[in-house]
Amino acid sequence: MKHALFTFVICVGSLFAQNNIVTIKILAVVNGNVITNFDINSFTSYRKMQIQKQYSSKGFISPSEKLALQKMFVQMDQTAFEELINKELIYAKFLSDGYNLPDSIIDERLSEEMNRISKGDSGKFAEALYQKMGLSISEYRRFIKKDMAVKSYVNQKLYKRIKVPAQDVVDYYLEHRNSKYKLPQKYKLAILNAEDAEKIKAITTTLNKESYDALLKEYNPESKSMWYAKADVNKLFKSFLESAKVGDISSEIKLSPKSYWLKLVAISGGSFAKFEDIKTVIEKELSKKEKERRFKKFVALLRRSAFIKVL
Known part of the structure; x- marks a missing residue:
């Protein structure tokens, strides 16, 4: 798997590739659904394009910068690969639990995106989607359907009842006061x-x-x-x-x-930020940590019972 993924990144995702010709490769099978390098490219290509523009504006890219960018792109694709596996697992759980998204909600979201990107012009919207993600409108519709389903499931099942205990907020403030909440002079x-x-x-x-x-x-x-x-x-x-x-x-x-x-x-300055002034910030930070913990645990459970074959 790593060899296939690295080949894709260096040959196709590199800033310095001359031709964007993609050979479709299956990287993994998750419960019968395949994940390909094209799926990863849909996730990461727009961000890579933005980075490319930033560095191209400099006019010259040193060999060390080129190597650093290639490593960055490898990491981006590896992260996207893991996220796609998780997404397939959660979407399968969404369906097996009997949930469904009405077509009207998906169509409304698609219409909002079209208005935002191309002011309702379907032709320009299709062109923008292809340039940004390599997807047609129908493919993008399936993409947002799965994306909305996964986010909805995670928010309802994992994140809905998170409440950070007040004492945890106080303890976190006292523990990190010197390192994170000291006001600069x-x-x-x-x-x-x-x-x-x-x-x-x-x-x-x-x-x-x-x-x-x-x-x-x-x-x-x-x-x-x-x-x-x-x-x-x-x-x-x-x-x-x-x-x-x-x-x-x-x-x-x-x-x-x-x-x-x-x-x-x-x-x-030189003193500490008042607890009352940053209480909400700490609550959000601890809530985020709890979300990450729950998500990691949930995905680990799904992976144990799933069929995942990395090629």
């Missing part, structure tokens, strides 16, 4: 600058903590104190901030063609 700086040699000399002669504000008003009357993260300031400014205390003034910092003098007006 910010520095409020007044910045005095001058380019003219005479002005620079006048400032250096008279500058001190008491005269700074008056000099700022005289030479930079429009300048206002602003908040900065340390990561956003020049490295020479950072060296001043390393040891500065509120009220301190820097020595002259030369950044051609100007000279700068900083005053640290205030410091904020």
Whole structure:
């Protein structure tokens, strides 16, 4: 299986392939339904096309970048392969449990997609589908039918009753407070600058903590104190901030063609985000983890009783 999948990715999915001629290969059989390299291509081709455009705009792709992209595409196709197996298993479970999707719902979804992509023009819609996924409209209809069925089943059977205990949210906050919820320090700086040699000399002669504000008003009357993260300031400014205390003034910092003098007006941050402010974020994160756990367990059970042959 890996050999077949890798061959497909490098020869067909590569950014640098000259011809998009696909030889259909069966990669797996799941409960009698086949998964082919064409199915994988339908999943991943549009995303690969977007990546291709990003790198093509650079004009030159180094050998190391080319290799990295090929590895990325291999991983994308391997992920899609596993997702397609899971999708077949869940869809079979959906049907065996007696569920069905009315044609009206599928047609409504198809109509929405057509309006979104081509403003209702079926010809343009068909062309867009083929370019994006290599599918006809009838094939895409079957695709969204299965996709909607799988998502509906998973949401109803696995995700519907997930409720994160309040104590779990508190415990997670306390455990990860230092690593995930510490607020970055910010520095409020007044910045005095001058380019003219005479002005620079006048400032250096008279500058001190008491005269700074008056000099700022005289030479930079429009300048206002602003908040900065340390990561956003020049490295020479950072060296001043390393040891500065509120009220301190820097020595002259030369950044051609100007000279700068900083005053640290205030410091904020360095503390932790309040629990109340991020409680909902943590609940969503834990809910997502629980969904992933349930899905993984559910799929593992389905795989045990399914006929899966990887070729």
